[in-house]
Amino acid sequence: MPEITKTRKAVIFCCENSSLAVNAVKDTRLLEGFEQKVLPCSGKLEVGLILKCLEREHPFILVLACPLDNCKYLKGNMRARKRVDLANNICEEIGIGGGRVRMDYVSSLDAHKVERILKEVREQIQGGLI
Amino acid sequence: MSKFLIVGAGISGISAAEILARKGHYVEIIESTGAIGGKVNGYACKATDSCSRCGVCIANTSLAGAIRNSRIRTRTSATINKVINNHSLDVWIEQKNPQIDYSKCSFCDSCVNSCPVGCITKTTRGEFTQYIFDHEKCLLHKGKACSQCLENCPSGAVEINGAVSDMKISAAAALIAIGHENYDARNKVRLGYGRLENVFTGSDVEEILSHQDYLYRSGEDVAFIQCVGSRDPEAGRNFCSSVCCSYALRLARVLKYRNKDTKITIYYIDIQNFDKTFTAFRNELEGMGIDFVRGIPFSVERGRTGKLKVLVPDGGAVSSAEHDALVLSTGIAPARNSDRIADLFHLDSDESGFLSSPEKNIFVTGTCSKPLSILDSMTAAGEAVRFISGCGYGEAEIPEITPHETAFEVRDIPLRRDVLVIGAGPAGICTASALKLMGYPVTLIDKNNIKPEEDLAGVDFITGSELVSLDGSVGNFIADIKTPRGIMNFNFGVIVAATGTENNGNTVSKKGNIVSLDRLGEAVSARKRRREASAVAIVLDLEIDETRASTETALKTALEIQERERYQVFIFCKDMRVASPELERLYQSSRDSGVTIIKYSGRLSVEDDGSGVIIEFDDPYLNRRVVVQCIIAGISPGGIPQKADPALMKLLGITGDCYGQIQENNVHLFPAGTNRPGVFALGSCRGEHFGPQILLDAGAAARSIDELIAPGIIKVELSNVVVDQDKCILCLTCIRSCPSRAMIINSEKGCAQSIAEVCQKCGICVGECPAKAIVLPGYEDTKILESADDAGNY
Known part of the structure; x- marks a missing residue:
């Protein structure tokens, strides 16, 4: 397993609805250093996919899903939550540190919330917390 | 092919247009402002980590889909000058150019970039993107011959025909959906709006919270004042606006979630039950530390500390409190151009300014007809369209399904037209007869041997039967139904569950002088007449917050008993749920007839002492424990939320919510749907108990079913x-x-x-x-x- 470096972009996994909020972010500079991967529903996200991204030296994974009770597919966001927790546990266990994967609930209108999250993630990465 | 005119491009008008267009009609929408979307544009998403079911996101999705439809033409900044409604409806309008035809628009921003004076703004909310022109800045309106936006548009979506163009639109029918204006809080001078800093209205707060996390600083102390311009006979507005409690509570929850240090107080008269998850929602709010204070402040001034000092009636005295910011939950008032539109289309207007139409080919929907929430507006729009179609204006061309480019194979799957409706309650019967009218073969089954009151001619009605197995999928369900003649096998295209709920009853034992509310009338009649006046109690909100439906039953029963000789009715409740104009009137008339309403807080106990009933409670006004003796008490049917039939749910393959009721599908989809395509749920098994709302939902469900199975195939x-x-x-x-x-x-x-x-x-x-x-x-x-x-x- 290669050492985690900061040479790659952080990954945003988002569902179709939360991707609309990411697209509506006004200050596009905030999105620099992130690459967005859109899934039909956050419930499609697999632990393997998260670990694969970390293995490919992406420093951070941000998962955006619809608010609870608002998933178009009933419980996709709850499934994603469990997988994110599992991925973090695995990271902790294999010694690369938990907290590399963060999940937030964002509705399609919450562009300002996405901006705040992106700022926090950026500080976290640049501040060397990862 | 018929053409329809819709006045107002808010969520009601747009939803109706979308349905009409899907049915194959052409629709012209006239909007007086420069933006499509109406009031929804200014609303914030009120979700924390979990959705609060406000419906703003779904409204934006619906708007986005509708304006791109090639059968819908939206004209913004347009005014109606003349209407002639003889044999056909002719409307003369004046529109400000440039206009954008969104069915052609590729949202490439060429117009924004090419405008020499920057008069075009692009706004994006969720899926919904639109361009708004500032006509003040636009060179075209300054007499110059600018057409940069038109010339640079690669898809020919911009239209310019002079600065202002006049045109005549002929339509088969018109739907008026001009929406509402918020009640002007400046009229309440003593509450300080427009006079004192940091006094906001609910819609100001929606706007602020859609782009920032707090009102004016983090960790503030915010108070919400309910019923500003609602339930206020002095202001000529004796009705509940029904939406203010929902938005205020949701906004309060968001503020508290975004900053735990925010202190929130809500001043109220009665908190209305606005959603089926209301009790859980309110408990969550109380658990978060939000203060509910009964009583509406009558005066707001800047205190010595610089904070806003609020005076609230408290029993016989006055108490004061200080807050950093105030939010006035303003109610729904008539739209600014309401009188003008009413004159042009010869509409009737009631004492509160809500419109209705006496004309055959003019219809009214949305918040200009009565107070409605976003989701209710969308349902009402669907019902309005069904009504229009039912009036013979519905001759549409079969919409061609334009194949969008896809790398995948597209297959036509045939659908059966037969519909199975389970449950012959009001919701089931209403849906069955609506579908029968549309020409679908309907089978209605019910577990019990009941005789329907309505005429169900043409509907295959099998009593004493139930579904025993179900196979297949949307369009081709195979069902085994156990009938008195044995098990029979049927094929259906669509299934509607309207089975109602099992009555669990509440935990307070109903015996002796304590009866259930629906039996109170009989129980009072059965008693021996006494010479002296007797007190009869109706106890509400005992275990769970009442809904509009149970409040209606309670008020009707109270009024009926009060009108008998020598009875005095007391209604004990925590809050009076009167969130509809009819209920407010019923409440008023029961009070006028002498019914006494007593509001309690905390626990209330009802005990049977042999000769009568003793009711003990804490009175929030007197601040002490009060004991009332009555001869008989009726307690609300209780135990709500009752469960839907779990065996049936399993059979149908649909999931339940936290109350074991059939889940109304997550808000992205239409309201009557379930998680399984082709299966619909209606009425109290879905958590809706209020009669008028059930009928509205049933109509909307019939329309969605029609839309699904009318083409005969699914692509x-x-x-x-x-x-x-x-x-x-x-x-x-x-x-x-x-x-x-x-x-x-x-x-x-x-x-x-x-x-x-x-x-x-x-x-x-x-x-x-x-x-x-x-x-x-x-x-x-x-x-x-x-x-x-x-x-x-x-």
């Missing part, structure tokens, strides 16, 4: 999930995890398989499959991982 793109036969280990995980019941076992191949017309392409099964046997086309792992700028430096 299905074969981009559903694919199962690798060799990898599948038949663990059934996909079958359990699929939200729409699209997975089946193919016994020939010995592996799981998805049904194309049911699969929603969400990929949940892909994520769950332990053998990684399932692939969602277009979202293979390799495709997700590959990225053009993969090697980009951070």
